[in-house]
Amino acid sequence: MVTDTGGIDDKSFNQSSYQGLTEAAAADPNVTAQFLPSTTTADYASNITSFIGQKCGIIVTVGFLMGAATSKGATSNPGTKFAIVDFPQAALTPTPESNVDALTFNTVQDGFLGGYLAAGMTKTKKVATFGGQKFSTVTIYMDGFWDGVQYYNAKHHTNVQVLGWNEKTQKGSFTGNFTDLTAGQRLTTTFISEGADIIFPVAGGVGLGAMKAVQNADAAAGTQKVNAMWVDTDGCVNAAQFCKYFITSVEKGIQTAVKVAVLSAAKGTFKGGNYVGTLANGGVGLAPYHDFASKVPAALTAELATVKAGIESGKIVPATKSPV
Numbered sequence: 001m002v003t004d005t006g007g008i009d010d011k012s013f014n015q016s017s018y019q020g021l022t023e024a025a026a027a028d029p030n031v032t033a034q035f036l037p038s039t040t041t042a043d044y045a046s047n048i049t050s051f052i053g054q055k056c057g058i059i060v061t062v063g064f065l066m067g068a069a070t071s072k073g074a075t076s077n078p079g080t081k082f083a084i085v086d087f088p089q090a091a092l093t094p095t096p097e098s099n100v101d102a103l104t105f106n107t108v109q110d111g112f113l114g115g116y117l118a119a120g121m122t123k124t125k126k127v128a129t130f131g132g133q134k135f136s137t138v139t140i141y142m143d144g145f146w147d148g149v150q151y152y153n154a155k156h157h158t159n160v161q162v163l164g165w166n167e168k169t170q171k172g173s174f175t176g177n178f179t180d181l182t183a184g185q186r187l188t189t190t191f192i193s194e195g196a197d198i199i200f201p202v203a204g205g206v207g208l209g210a211m212k213a214v215q216n217a218d219a220a221a222g223t224q225k226v227n228a229m230w231v232d233t234d235g236c237v238n239a240a241q242f243c244k245y246f247i248t249s250v251e252k253g254i255q256t257a258v259k260v261a262v263l264s265a266a267k268g269t270f271k272g273g274n275y276v277g278t279l280a281n282g283g284v285g286l287a288p289y290h291d292f293a294s295k296v297p298a299a300l301t302a303e304l305a306t307v308k309a310g311i312e313s314g315k316i317v318p319a320t321k322s323p324v
Contacts, residue, residue: 001035002047004063006178008035010205011238012231013254017062017085020258027259028266031057044069052077058265060085060258064135067091074100081270083261085254086137088324089274098272101261105252105277107137108320109311110284111144112151114229114250116307117286118198119152119160120300121227121247128163128196130187130210132178132203136323141202141231141250143167143320151307151316163196167319175206184209185216192217192226198247199228207231211242218245227292234287247296249287253277274324280312 001021003014021033036047044066051059052073058081061070067087074082074097083101092100118127129145131138146167149160164187165172175183184206188199192213199214201207207230217226230239230249239246257275264270277283286304289296310316 001060003035003037004065005038005040006204007037012204012233013085014062016233016254017060017258020255021060021262024259024262028263031262031266041065048073052080058083058262064137081265100272102274103257104274104323105284106322107141107252107284108144108318109279110250110286111141112148112318113286113304113308115145115148116152117248117304119149122160122198124195124197126161126163126195127198128191129200129202130164130173132175132206134174138202140320140323144318145200147318163191163194175203178204178206181206181209185213188213197226202231208239214245236290244291247292248289251285251287253283276322276324279308
């Protein structure tokens with residue numbers, strides 16, 4: 001696996017991807033997991049080339065930024081199998097390659113559920129979201145979150161505001177990377193000062209900075225008034241020190257998708273193409289409430305179940321399309 005610049009322990013998509021790789025190794029004695037870290041984007045191509053030279057059975061690349069390097073490696077080495085997280089087949093250049101398994105996730109769906117839940121839980125009627133960089137794999141979460149809040153407003157005749165993003169204008173707040181925790185903390189502090197009491201960072205490890213701001217705000221207030229939702233993985237597992245602030249996490253099943261791709265390569269059943277995780281196939285969803293299990297009203301949980309069923313059936317259609 002070649003990591004993105006966030007690193008192997010980013011508490012987010014790099015870490016989840018490698019967990020999928022190590023689970024595949026645990027399941028099949030013919031699989032050995034290893035990774036190369038990318039300190040900068042310039043490392044992507046050289047890391048991929050290094051693994052090609054080692055004749056790896058499959059090379060997993062992680063993140064939208066790695067699309068070009070993965071495309072080049074796959075085109076030049078048609079006998080090498082690749083899987084890429086968060087990058088659709090159609091975006092591969094110059095053409096989609098049959099030796100690439102594109103692992104994508106329709107996170108507008110569970111983002112919608114997260115937004116609906118946030119709108120039902122906010123006390124200030126203001127919630128906030130921000131991204132690391134303005135990529136479609138980031139903004140699809142933010143679109144879903146925004147849409148879910150608007151749907152809640154329409155159903156309950158409320159006016160919960162979303163700070164940091166507007167799905168209609170596609171304008172909002174970004175830290176510019178997935179590594180600057182200070183930027184995440186600073187931006188979140190601003191949102192809190194503007195009245196937001198639920199924060200949804202879509203920024204990989206930068207979200208840890210956001211959580212520091214949440215923690216500081218509650219320490220200053222002397223009570224827990226600001227909470228959050230984690231992204232990609234279950235925050236109570238991967239960022240356990242902040243678990244008491246997580247109402248839920250808006251997850252994508254990266255771990256399982258990577259594991260399946262690697263095992264298919266090991267077993268000789270690998271096929272390139274698109275995998276799309278959805279609510280219906282379990283590829284995306286909300287994590288358990290953990291410390292909020294007794295705090296989320298039963299009526300709101302029931303509404304979420306109805307909304308989820310509506311999205312799965314097509315009765316409720318979030319504004320953003322599937323990433324494929």
